[in-house]
Amino acid sequence: MSTTTTDAVPALASVEDTIEQFREHGYLADRKLATTVFLQTRLEKPVLLEGPAGVGKTQLAQSLAEVTGRRLIRLQCYEGQDESKALYEWDYGKQLLYTQILREKIGQIVSDAADLTEAVDQISAHDSIFFSERFLAARPLLEAITSEEPVVLLIDEVDRADEALEAVLLELLSEFQISIPEIGTIEATHLPLVVLTSNNTRDLSAALKRRCLHLFLDYPSPERELDILRSKETGLQDALAARLVEIVRGLRELELRKAPSISETIDWARTLAVLGVDELDATLLSDTLSVVVKYDRDLRRAGEALPKLVDPNAVVPEGHDHGHGHDHTHDHPHPHGSDHGDDDVDGREARKAKDAPGRHDTDYYGAPGGLGTSRKVTPGQGDRSFAGRGARKRPL
Ligand SMILES: Nc1ncnc2c1ncn2[C@@H]1O[C@H](COP(=O)(O)OP(=O)(O)OP(=O)(O)O)[C@@H](O)[C@H]1O
Ligand SMILES: [Mg+2]
Secondary structure, three states, X not given: OOXXXXXXXXXXXXXXXXXXXHHHOOOOOOHHHHHHHHHHHHHOOOEEEEOOOOOOHHHHHHHHHHXXXXXXXXXXXXXXXXXXXXXXXXXXXXXXXXXXXXXXXXXXXXXXXXXXXXXXXXXXXXXXXXXXXXXXXXXXXXXXHHOOOOEEEEEEOHHHOOXXXXXXXXXXXXXXXXXXXXXXXXXXXXXXXXXXXXXXXXXXXXXXXXXXXXXXXXXXXXXXXXXXXXXXXXXXXXXXXXXXXXXXXXXXXXXXXXXXXXXXXXXXXXXXXXXXXXXXXXXXXXXXHHHOOOOHHHHHHHHXXXXXXXXXXXXXXXXXXXXXXXXXXXXXXXXXXXXXXXXXOOOHHHHHHHHOOOHHHOOOOOOHHHOXXXXXXXXXXXXXXXXXXXXXXXXX
16 A cells, blocks of 8 residues: 555664674674674564573664664563454544544435435445544554654564464564555555564464574573673672672573573672672572572572582582482472473573473463463464454444
8 A cells, every 4th residue: 555665774784783783772782693683674574582581582672773763663462462452453432433423424325215224235335434544543563564754663472472463463574564354455664673572482383483583592691691781880890790690690500480581680780789799608699589589499499509609619418409400399399389380490401402392382481370371272262363353343
């Protein structure tokens, strides 16, 4: 319907320049990530970022908007979301208001109708007026397509959406267009830069992956994590920040339900800076451990491992070597009483098994609501996703 304009992104001249520009906006990208982002701006393909929580997936899209000077439009995905909340819906209130105001006019149209059938026929000839762009309420995806100025579109946590919605995304991601049965196909005015993120709570379809530049974003290298800490000006002395990064890395090696992410390292550094520490000791770290570890069982495991992480020569009581978390798997009842929790950890083994088939069957980082939940599409889901169309009341 409208003509698509290709908007080169002059802000990013090369991979090096991408790293530099993102750094200036407070985001420290490694080469692999910067290359993906640079390619995205040249190949005009969406980027799909997969990885554990808190590694900077959402922040990347926000920083991309800042770097390119574009507005950020965000679609936060959730279970049960249907396309009327993601694409568009008919503005029923406005349709109703117009029919009220135009009551007299509508009366004139049907005034010479012999019976009800003829009256309905005459009105239906004017259907298209009420199902035109004037009465369309754009939701994030349509908004991104029709925006007057080029935007960054963030489709956040796409793995939380039902597969029916994922299917709806396919047209947008490959053609940058949206088909509306009553109107036709609306093409992007400007091509948006699209970033999708996923926490791997379920496998995404091959069709979706094929349309995107795919990148697995893992925890950063110690150098980059320290760099990020420095850039956040946490107030913690540099030498202590470096030690803290090592300790957090040690915690990530444990079999925890939720491994600490970059944001938790930042929070811990800020906490320790506020306490004015000039030395990292196990007691102090243990007292502040709840800043980085959020589950009761994880707290115990991390607490027991801390002395060794702080000082590898520390004497740890018999049976408390946490290099093998499974030894303790059945020692502690699961905080949520679920059978699945111990298999659903975000530790070393879980990350090693990333590419094993079926790894996404359970929630990747163990959100309490998602434990052991198989996210298969039920026959009703597709119906629900499209139910809105049938359920939408027509004004006439
Ligand atoms: N490369 C980075 N440079 C600067 N800050 C970063 C970087 N990576 C992560 N952060 C910091 O970590 C915080 C968490 O990142 P973000 O919210 O983007 O994670 P996420 O991967 O989207 O997590 P979730 O899956 O939980 O949504 C950000 O607010 C940011 O402060
Ligand atoms: Mg996020």
